Amino acid sequence: MQLGLVGLGRMGGFMAKRLLHHGHTVIGMARHDSTVQGALQEGAITQGTTSLADLVAQLDAPRAIWLMVPAASVDATLADLVPLLAQDDVVIDGGNSYYHDDIRRAAELKQKGIHYLDVGTSGGVWGLDRGYCLMIGGETEVVGRLSSIFEALAPGVDATSRTPGREKVGGTAEKGYLYCGPTGAGHFVKMVHNGIEYGIMAAYAEGLNVLHHANIGKDQQQVDAETAPLSNPQYYQYDLNLADVAEVWRRGSVIGSWLLDLTASALLKDPALSQFEGRVSDSGEGRWTIHASIDEGVPAYVLAAALYERFASRGEADFANKLMSAMRLEFGGHLEKVEEGS
C-alpha cells in the first residue's frame, strides 16, 4: 500500500527501504533536499519531497502518514501537517513520544476526524535487515487498515524459534508487531521496553566492569588510614579477556541476548573501548518508565539505578559528591582522599 513518511534519518530511511522491499509505495519527506535525494538514490523511497503540502498532495485519501522525527519535533510537525489533512486520514507517530502526548494529540486530531496511532518502534540501525519490533496503540479499526505495513516492517515469525504453545494462541505478537491497546498503549509498552533496556545494559556493564578490575590485586596497596585496604589481593589476580568472555556467553549460557551479541562485537573491535569517554545519553523513555513506576507505586530499583548511572556518567552527581567530601572534612578533618575517621 501507499505510505507517506516524514523523516528520512537513520531510522526513517531504513524503514522506508524495508517497506519498498516488501512492495509498498513510500512517499518520503525530509527538510533537507540532500536527505531526500540520498534516500531516492539508495532506493529507500518511491518519491520524495521537502514539502509537507507536496507530500499530502501526492497521497491518495484516506492518507496514512508516518512520522519518524525526534520526539521533541512531533508537535511542531503536526502543527504544520494537520491543517493539510482531511477527515479519516491517519497520522502514525513511530518515534519515541511520551504517551501522555499521544493521548493529548489523539484527542486533538479526533476533533478534526483525523486518526492517530502511536507505534513504539525498536530495532535501531539493524531493523532494515532484522525487521522492527512494533508496539501499537490507537483505534483497532485504524490499526487494521495498516496491517500490511506492520507486517512488512516486523521481523516475522521465522525470525526466531517459536514459543511452545503459541501455535494454539495465534495473534500477531509472534510476527513482531502487537496491538497493545487504546491510544498511548504502544508508546507505553515501548517506554517500559526502553526502561528494561537500560537495566539490561547496566547489568552487563557493571558485571563486565567487575571482570575488568579482576586484576586489582596486582597493584601495590597503600597502607595508610586513607584507603580501604584490599584485604585479600590474592583473589584479584586475573587478567581476563573480556572480548572472549562476552563471546563465550553468547552460546549456551543463561544470559545470551542481542545486547550481548553487540557487546561481544564492540569488545572484539576494541577491548579498551578507547573511542568512548563514558558519557552515556538517555532519551526520555527510561525517565518516563521511572515516572510510571512511581505513579503506580511499583518498585523499580534496577531501572532507576540504571537511569541514574547515565546521569552520573555525565557529571551530574558532582555537587552531591562535593557535599560528601565537605561533610567528611567537617566531622573528621579529612581532606579529600582521607580516612573515614568517624
Added chain:
Amino acid sequence: MQLGLVGLGRMGGFMAKRLLHHGHTVIGMARHDSTVQGALQEGAITQGTTSLADLVAQLDAPRAIWLMVPAASVDATLADLVPLLAQDDVVIDGGNSYYHDDIRRAAELKQKGIHYLDVGTSGGVWGLDRGYCLMIGGETEVVGRLSSIFEALAPGVDATSRTPGREKVGGTAEKGYLYCGPTGAGHFVKMVHNGIEYGIMAAYAEGLNVLHHANIGKDQQQVDAETAPLSNPQYYQYDLNLADVAEVWRRGSVIGSWLLDLTASALLKDPALSQFEGRVSDSGEGRWTIHASIDEGVPAYVLAAALYERFASRGEADFANKLMSAMRLEFGGHLEKVEEGS
C-alpha cells in the same frame, strides 16, 4: 575419552547424556542406587556406581573426575575422593563453587600431585540440547587434556551467528567454552555471569510489573491524607496482555534474549503466574559478585539491587519496614497506613 562423573542430578545427568551422544564414555556415580539406575536406563551414563572407590577403580589413570554436586558438598566429596586418587589425576569442579574455595582446593590437591580445574557451567536444564557454556580456570596443560570433553559439552560455533571479525581471532570462545585463566578464573567469570543474570532478570521483572499495573487508574482512589494520590488516573487505563508483550519483544527489539524467550513461555502458560508465591531463591554467586565489586571498589548498583530484591521477596526486609512505620508513628502520630505528616 573416558570421564568419571560424580553427581547425576538434573545438571549432571544431562551433561552425561550429552557426552555419550558425542561418543565419550561416562562412568557415573551417585549416592542413591535409584539415581544410578535411572541414569543407566536413560542412556545417560556408560556405567554407574554408588561408590567413589568403585568409580575410581573403573577409570584409567590419569583419571579425570568431574564433580557436579551442590557447592556446599564439594569439600565433603573431595575429602572422600582425594585419598583414592593418584598423582596426575584431575578433579573438575563443574558446580557453583566460590572461587576462593577453588584456590584453596587447588593448592591442597597440588601437594598430592593432583590437578584441579574449576569450570563454571551455564545452561540449566536446557544444556542437553543447547549445549553448556563453560568458563574454565586452572593449569593450561590440564585444560588441554580435557578439550574433547569441553568440545562435546559446549554448544559449538553454529549455535548462533558469528561475531563479525571473530574469524580472524579464533579461539574456543565462539565454540562455547573458554579458558579464562589460572585457578578460580572459571568460577570467577561464572560468578559474575550469574550476578549479571540476576540483574537482567530483575530488569525484565520490574518492567513487566510496571506494565502489569498499567490499569491502576481504573481503581477508585481514596481521597484522604493517608494515601499518595494518583494525580492522573487517565494515564493508567491499560489492560496489557503481558504474554503478548513478551512475545512481541522477542523479534526485532533491542531487548531480545534467551531469558525473554523463557519469560514469554512462562507468561503464555499462566499470565497470572499463580503457581508462584514470589519467594525468589539465590544460590551464592550473585552474593559473591557483590563481594567482589566491593573488594574491587567498583560500583554495581543494579546487581546489588537485584540481589536485595530476592532477599526482600523472602521477607528479610520486614524488621526494617517495621522500624520505618515505628518512626512515622513517633514523629507524626501516624498509625500504619497514614500520611507522611512530617
Added chain:
Amino acid sequence: MQLGLVGLGRMGGFMAKRLLHHGHTVIGMARHDSTVQGALQEGAITQGTTSLADLVAQLDAPRAIWLMVPAASVDATLADLVPLLAQDDVVIDGGNSYYHDDIRRAAELKQKGIHYLDVGTSGGVWGLDRGYCLMIGGETEVVGRLSSIFEALAPGVDATSRTPGREKVGGTAEKGYLYCGPTGAGHFVKMVHNGIEYGIMAAYAEGLNVLHHANIGKDQQQVDAETAPLSNPQYYQYDLNLADVAEVWRRGSVIGSWLLDLTASALLKDPALSQFEGRVSDSGEGRWTIHASIDEGVPAYVLAAALYERFASRGEADFANKLMSAMRLEFGGHLEKVEEGS
C-alpha cells in the same frame, strides 16, 4: 495578628495552639463541629466555626487564611473559599501540596487579586513544643506581612546551637523559617526535605536490620543446593540489644539525629516492634522528589531506593518476584526455594 485557619486536625490544631501561646488570634474552621468544639476546649483557637463563609466574615480585611488540610483536598477547599474572598486577601497552603499545584493556583488567584503562599511545614506532632520548620514560597511582600506568624510557629534561634559564622550573615533561616523563592519554592524545598527524610529513615532501618540479624549464625544451616550457604556462621553470633545501640549512638556519634532519638524511643518501648506489620505509607513528596531528580537529570539512587522500599513493603513487588521465580523454573527446573542452577 489575626489568622484564619482551615483544618484543625493533628497538625492544624497544634499550630493554632502555638500561635495562641504567642499572642495571636486564630479563627479556626473545621468541617465537624466536634472538632471545632474540641479545639476551643483545648484552648487551641480563639473562635471556631464549621462554615467557610462564617470564617471569612469574622476576619478583618486584608485577610490571611492558612489551609492545613490534606493535599488532595486543597483544590476543593479553594473552590469553596475563593469566591468568598476579596482583593489583597492571602491564602496560605501549609500542607504537603505538590508545587506544580501551587504554581497553577497562585496564577488563578492572582487573576482575582488574591495572594497565595506555599509553606512547607515540618515538625509532625512535636511542633507544638519544638516549633515548626517553615519553608516559604510566594511574593516577598506578602511573606513579610505574615512574618509575626512565621516567627511564632518557628522554633527560634535558641532551639539549637548556632552555626559558626551565621551571626555575620543573619536572615531568618536560623530562626526556623525561610523565604525560599517565588511561588512553589516553599513546597519544592519541603518536597526534597521529605525525600531526604525517606532516605535517612531507610538508612537507619536497613542498618538496624543488619544488626537485628547479627545472630543468624546460630541458626542451623541447610546443606543443599537450594540455599546459599552462610559460609562463616562464627561471624554472626551476636544478640544485640537494639534499644541500647540506638541509645548509645545518640551521644557523641556522627549519626546522631532527631530521627535517631525517635528510633531509640520506639525500640525502648518495644524492641520487637510487634505492633507494626511493616507496611510503610508514603504521602507524595518522596515521589515528587524522584520526579524532580529525573526531570533535572540528577542521580538520586538512595532516595529512589528508599521510596521503592516503601512500595515493596506494601506488596507491590509481588508480581515481579513471581516472574523471577517463573524464569528460574523455566531455565533451571527450579521449584520455588531451589538452587540457581544456571
Added chain:
Amino acid sequence: MQLGLVGLGRMGGFMAKRLLHHGHTVIGMARHDSTVQGALQEGAITQGTTSLADLVAQLDAPRAIWLMVPAASVDATLADLVPLLAQDDVVIDGGNSYYHDDIRRAAELKQKGIHYLDVGTSGGVWGLDRGYCLMIGGETEVVGRLSSIFEALAPGVDATSRTPGREKVGGTAEKGYLYCGPTGAGHFVKMVHNGIEYGIMAAYAEGLNVLHHANIGKDQQQVDAETAPLSNPQYYQYDLNLADVAEVWRRGSVIGSWLLDLTASALLKDPALSQFEGRVSDSGEGRWTIHASIDEGVPAYVLAAALYERFASRGEADFANKLMSAMRLEFGGHLEKVEEGS
C-alpha cells in the same frame, strides 16, 4: 587510672587530652618524636615515648594499652607489642578494624593470657569536646576493669535529652558507651554505624543536589534527538540558597541531625564547595556493612548505593559507562551524546 595509648594522631591525641581532663594518666606512644613532643606540649599526654618497649615498661601490670592506629597497621603493631606484654594485660583496639580481625586476634592473644577489647569509636575531631560514642566488644570482666576510661571518653547522659522511659531501664548506653557483646561486637556495631552514616550522608547530598539544580529550567534546551527534553522548564526556575536551606532544616524539622549541622556549616563557608573535587573516600566499614548484609541475606539497597556512589565519584564506573556508550553505538549508530534510537 593509667592507660597506655599507641597512636597520637588526630583521634588519639584528642582522646588522650580528654582522658587527662578527667584525671586519668596517659602514657602516649607514637613513631615520630615530633608527634610525641607535640602531644606533651598540648597537654594531651602525661608522658610520651617513641618506643613500645618503653611504653610497656612505664605501665603498671596488669596493663591497659589502647591502640589508635589505622586499621591496616594494627596487626603490625600487635606483632611488636604482644611479645612485650604479660599475662592479664589488656589490649584495646579503638580504631576501625574489621571485626573478623578482632575475632582472630582475641583468640591469638587469649593463648598468651592477654585480653583484647574491640571498641568502635565515633566522634571524629569533635570528640575532645563532645565526647566519644563507644561501642565495646570482648569479655565483660575486662570491660568492667576499664569503665572509668569509657566514662571519661563518653559524652555522658547530659549530652542530649533523655529518652522517655530510659530512667527505668538504666545501663550505660545513655552515657554514650555500650558493652555490645563478645569479641567483635563492638566493631560490628561501629561498622554498621558507619554504613548508616554513608547512607545518611548520601541522602542529604542527593537531596541538596536536586535543590542545587532547581534552576535548570532557566537553561536553553537543545531540541534535537540527542537530549531528553525537559518538558516543563517552568517548574525548574528556583535559585535556592542552600546554606539557608540547610540552616532552616536544623530547627523543628524531621531531618535535623549532627550531619546536617555540619552540612549547614560547610555550605555557609562556601556555597559552591569549590575546594572539593568530589572524590569521596571510604575507609572499609561501609564495605563490610554490605558484606554483612549479604551474608545475612538482608536487603540494604540504600547503604549499598551510598557506598557505590563513593566508588563512582572516584571514576570507578568509567569502564562500565564506556560499555554502555559502545552498546548504544552498536545498536543505534549513536555516537556519544546521541539519542536512544532503539
